[in-house]
Amino acid sequence: MSLSSLDDLKQPMTWPEGGVTRIPFRLYSDPEIYALEQERIFKGPVWNFLCLEIDIPNPGDYKTSTVGEIPIIATRDEGGGVHAMVNRCSHKGALVCLKEKGNAKMLTCIYHSWSFDLAGNLKGVAFRNGLQGKGGLPDDFDTSKHGLETLRVETFCGLVFGTFSDETPSVESYLGQPMSKFLRRNLGKPLKPLGMHSQIIHNNWKLYAENVRDSYHATLLHTFYTTFKINRLDMDGGIVLAEDKWHHISFAKRDAFHEAEEYKRDNIHAAQYDSQLDGPQLLNAWNEFDDGITHSIQAIFPNLAIQFTLNSLCVRFFVPRGIDKTELFWFYVGYEDDTEEQTAMRVMQGNLTGAAGLVSLEDGCINEFVQRGTHGSEGGAGLAEMGGRDVESSDASRATETAIRGFWTGYRKIMGFA
Amino acid sequence: MSATKTAIEDLIIAYAHDIDDGQLDGWPGYFCEDGTYTILTRENLAAGLPMGIMYCQGRGMMSDRIKAMKEANIYEAHTYCHLLGRSQITETSNGSYQARTNFSIIRTMQDGASAMFAVGKYLDVIEMQDGQPLFKARRVVLESRRVDILLVYPL
Numbered sequence: 204m205s206l207s208s209l210d211d212l213k214q215p216m217t218w219p220e221g222g223v224t225r226i227p228f229r230l231y232s233d234p235e236i237y238a239l240e241q242e243r244i245f246k247g248p249v250w251n252f253l254c255l256e257i258d259i260p261n262p263g264d265y266k267t268s269t270v271g272e273i274p275i276i277a278t279r280d281e282g283g284g285v286h287a288m289v290n291r292c293s294h295k296g297a298l299v300c301l302k303e304k305g306n307a308k309m310l311t312c313i314y315h316s317w318s319f320d321l322a323g324n325l326k327g328v329a330f331r332n333g334l335q336g337k338g339g340l341p342d343d344f345d346t347s348k349h350g351l352e353t354l355r356v357e358t359f360c361g362l363v364f365g366t367f368s369d370e371t372p373s374v375e376s377y378l379g380q381p382m383s384k385f386l387r388r389n390l391g392k393p394l395k396p397l398g399m400h401s402q403i404i405h406n407n408w409k410l411y412a413e414n415v416r417d418s419y420h421a422t423l424l425h426t427f428y429t430t431f432k433i434n435r436l437d438m439d440g441g442i443v444l445a446e447d448k449w450h451h452i453s454f455a456k457r458d459a460f461h462e463a464e465e466y467k468r469d470n471i472h473a474a475q476y477d478s479q480l481d482g483p484q485l486l487n488a489w490n491e492f493d494d495g496i497t498h499s500i501q502a503i504f505p506n507l508a509i510q511f512t513l514n515s516l517c518v519r520f521f522v523p524r525g526i527d528k529t530e531l532f533w534f535y536v537g538y539e540d541d542t543e544e545q546t547a548m549r550v551m552q553g554n555l556t557g558a559a560g561l562v563s564l565e566d567g568c569i570n571e572f573v574q575r576g577t578h579g580s581e582g583g584a585g586l587a588e589m590g591g592r593d594v595e596s597s598d599a600s601r602a603t604e605t606a607i608r609g610f611w612t613g614y615r616k617i618m619g620f621a
Numbered sequence: 622m623s624a625t626k627t628a629i630e631d632l633i634i635a636y637a638h639d640i641d642d643g644q645l646d647g648w649p650g651y652f653c654e655d656g657t658y659t660i661l662t663r664e665n666l667a668a669g670l671p672m673g674i675m676y677c678q679g680r681g682m683m684s685d686r687i688k689a690m691k692e693a694n695i696y697e698a699h700t701y702c703h704l705l706g707r708s709q710i711t712e713t714s715n716g717s718y719q720a721r722t723n724f725s726i727i728r729t730m731q732d733g734a735s736a737m738f739a740v741g742k743y744l745d746v747i748e749m750q751d752g753q754p755l756f757k758a759r760r761v762v763l764e765s766r767r768v769d770i771l772l773v774y775p776l
Contacts, residue, residue: 396670401766403770426694431688
C-alpha cells in the first residue's frame with residue numbers, strides 16, 4: 204500500500220464540522236489512514252524520539268528502535284557523534300542489528316556479511332571481487348551509493364531525535380520556546396538510567412497521544428489519590444501549549460509541599476501527611492525545583508511524553524505496532540548526581556506510574572475500551588469541547604481538553620485535513 | 622532441614638493458590654513485617670538497575686496495593702493460574718533460607734481468553750518466625766520486559 208495524501212484513500216474522508224472538537228472514530232481503525240500516517244507523520248517533518256543519550260554512552264554503542272514501524276539503529280561513533288540509520292541492509296533488506304543494544308566497531312549484516320561503519324557507510328562486501336577471478340560485483344559498483352539509509356539526527360537534553368525530512372527545523376525551533384525551556388528544567392543535566400519496561404496497550408497509538416494530553420480524566424479515572432485521601436485535588440495548575448499547538452505541558456503545584464516545608468527535615472517530608480496510606484513512605488518526596496511545580500507531563504508530537512510526578516522522572520515513548528496495538532515504553536531516569544537516598548525515593552515513587560502504576564495503570568485498558576467501543580461506528584466522532592472550543596493555553600483550569608485539541612490541530616495539518 | 626524445607630515449599634505453593642483463588646487480603650501476611658516485594662525484569666536485574674515494575678517495602682505498602690486494587694484501580698477483572706516448578710532451597714550462613722522457583726502465570730480475561738501472562742522465577746529470602754516461614758524478600762523476575770495491558774494483582 205503506497206499512500207502519500209488523503210486523495211489516495213479508496214474511501215474518501217472529510218473531517219466532520221466542528222474541527223478539532225470532533226474526532227472521527229475512523230482514525231482509530233482505518234488501515235489506510237494508518238499507512239498514510241507512516242508516510243506523512245513518522246517519515247514527515249517531525250522529530251522522532253530514537254533513544255536516550257545514556258542508552259549509547261560509549262563509542263561503538265548502538266540501540267535499535269522504530270520510527271513509526273520503520274526499524275532504526277542509533278549509534279555513537281569513535282568521535283562521540285550520534286548517527287541514526289534504517290536497520291535494513293542495503294543489499295537484501297535484512298535487519299542489520301538484531302540485538303536491542305550492543306557495542307560494535309562495524310555493523311555487519313549476517314545474511315551476506317556486508318558491513319557498515321557506525322555512520323552507515325558501506326565498508327565491506329564479502330567476495331566483492333569474486334573467488335579465483337570469477338563472480339563478484341561489477342567493477343562499476345559504487346559502495347558510496349549503497350550505505351544504510353540515514354536519518355538526520357539531533358540531540359537535545361539527553362534525548363536523541365531523528366527525522367527523515369529535510370524540512371524539519373532544528374529540535375529547538377520544532378519545540379518552541381516554552382517547551383524547550385521546560386525540557387531543560389527536567390532533563391537539563393546528566394541523566395542516570397534507573398530501569399525500563401514496556402506495556403502493550405491494545406489501541407491505536409493516537410488514543411494514547413490524546414490520553415497523555417487529557418488533564419480532564421486524571422482525577423476521574425485515576426482515583427488512587429482520592430481513595431487514600433491524599434489531599435489537594437484542587438491543586439493549582441494549568442496547561443501550556445506550544446505555539447503551533449502540537450506539544451503541551453500540563454503542570455500542577457501541590458500546595459501541601461509549601462506547608463510541609465515548615466516541618467522540613469533534611470529537605471525531605473512526608474507529602475501525604477493527611478492520607479490513609481499504611482505505607483506512607485510511598486510519597487516521601489523532596490522539592491526538586493523552586494517553581495512550586497510538583498507534577499508535570501509534557502507531550503512532544505508525535506509519540507513522546509516526559510513525566511515528572513513528585514520525584515519520579517520518566518520518558519514515555521509510545522510506538523505504533525499496528526492499527527490497534529501500541530507499545531508503551533517507560534524509561535525511568537534520575538540524575539547522575541543524585542544521592543543514594545534520592546535514587547531510593549525515585550524508585551519508591553516508580554510505584555505511581557508504569558504498567559503497575561497505582562495512579563496510572565488504568566491507562567493500560569481505558570484506551571482499549573475506546574478502541575473496542577468504537578468498533579462498527581467508524582462514521583461517528585468523539586467530542587472534545589471541555590474547556591471551550593479554542594486551542595489555547597489554560598492557566599485557570601486543567602478541566603479542559605485544550606491539549607487534545609492541540610494534538611488534533613497538529614494532526615490535521617500534517618495529514619492534510621486542514 | 623527436611624521439615625523446614627517442606628514448610629517453605631508449603632509457603633510458596635499456598636501463596637500462589639491464594640492469589641489464584643482471589644484471596645488477596647492475606648497476601649501481606651506471607652511476608653515479614655518489614656519484608657520486601659519486587660517485580661522486576663531479567664534485563665534490569667542483569668544490568669543492575671534498581672527500578673522494577675512494582676516495589677513494596679513492608680506489609681503496609683502491600684496492604685495499600687490490595688486496597689488500591691479493590692477500591693481505587695479500574696481494570697477488566699481477570700484471574701491468574703500459577704504453574705510452579707520445583708523449588709531449589711538452600712540454607713544461608715545467617716540461618717535464613719534462599720529459594721528459587723520458576724513460574725508461569727496464565728491469565729484469563731472476561732472474553733474467556735486464557736493466555737500466558739508472565740513467565741519467570743521467584744528469588745526468595747525466607748526467615749523462620751515462631752516456627753513459620755515468611756518471605757523476607759521476594760523478587761519476581763520476569764523473563765520479558767513487556768507487560769500485556771496492565772499489572773494489578775500481585776504475581
